[in-house]
Amino acid sequence: MTDGILLSRVSPRGDGGVEFVFSPEGGGEFSLLLSDEFYLDWYSRAGNIISDDEYLFLESEAEYHSALGVAMRLLDYGETTAAALVRKLTQRGISRDTAIRVSEKLCQLSLIDEERFARRAVRFYLEKKCLGRSRILAEMYKKGFGREYVNSAMAEIEEEDILLACKKQIEKKFGGSLPCDREERRRAVAVLSRLGFTSSEISRAEKED
Numbered sequence: 001m002t003d004g005i006l007l008s009r010v011s012p013r014g015d016g017g018v019e020f021v022f023s024p025e026g027g028g029e030f031s032l033l034l035s036d037e038f039y040l041d042w043y044s045r046a047g048n049i050i051s052d053d054e055y056l057f058l059e060s061e062a063e064y065h066s067a068l069g070v071a072m073r074l075l076d077y078g079e080t081t082a083a084a085l086v087r088k089l090t091q092r093g094i095s096r097d098t099a100i101r102v103s104e105k106l107c108q109l110s111l112i113d114e115e116r117f118a119r120r121a122v123r124f125y126l127e128k129k130c131l132g133r134s135r136i137l138a139e140m141y142k143k144g145f146g147r148e149y150v151n152s153a154m155a156e157i158e159e160e161d162i163l164l165a166c167k168k169q170i171e172k173k174f175g176g177s178l179p180c181d182r183e184e185r186r187r188a189v190a191v192l193s194r195l196g197f198t199s200s201e202i203s204r205a206e207k208e209d
Contacts, residue, residue, distance in 0.1 A: 004049040010042050017065065018042075020058060032062035060098070067094045067102045075106070079117045082107055083144030118149035119156065126157060130165040130172075132196025133157065166197045166205035178206055 008029065009021040018039045020032045038061065050058075067089055074080065074088055082103040089099035106112045121143065125136045133154065140150045169192060170176060178188045192202050 004051050005055055007042075007045055007048060007050050010039065010046045012036070012039060020062075022055075032058055033065060034058065034061050035065045035068075063094065063098050064101060067098050068105065070094070071102050071106060072111075075111060079120070080112065081114055081117065081144040081146075082112055083146070085112065087144065114146060114149045115152065118145050118153040121145070122150075122153040122157065126161055126165055130168045130195070132162060132166065132192075132198070132201065135194070135196025138196075162197070162201055163205045163208060166192065166201050167208060169195055169197070170202075170206060178202075 005025075006023045007020060008023040009019070011019045011021070013019055013033070016036065017033045018036055020034060020038075020042070021029055022031065023029050038058075070089060070092060071085060074085065080088075085103045085106070086096065086099040089102060090096050094102075103112065107114075118140065121140060122136060125131045125139055131139070136157075137150065137154065140153075170178065173191065174188055179185045189199065189202055193199070197205070
């Protein structure tokens, strides 16, 4: 485009949003779907040529509107982090800048609440998965939680919680006590270490009644 493009129609849609219909010089039509907020500012421009810069602005806003709809549908599947949402959106072909803008908007609306989600995730890994601190940390960062939210949620873990989780793993994997054979015991400790428990925590958990 070098001389602008004809904005032929601006029409509200029954299912939400506003359709901007363009008629390029070569013939045919194509449209962009934007949010309702654009209707009042643009409906009077229908039938006029808009500049290339104006078109590019509308194109960017259309991508944002579409990305916001995709993000809302993703949230229907459960809570997520801002970083994970950005990754999911870019995997769907949405530009990174737009994906970040969408995630920031949803954080502002408290539809993404990483602090709350981080606390819930830590309790899940501790109480349901029975993992130790280092493994929980790894899982949290893998999910894309910010460091401040991870540190805050991890600070709520009590030592008794870790020992209980370790004891449950010992019960589940080794029948309540570690093997007496030295080599088998070493392998058992290695298994528990990979689950995030320290040698001290393993020893203490084994000795608890």
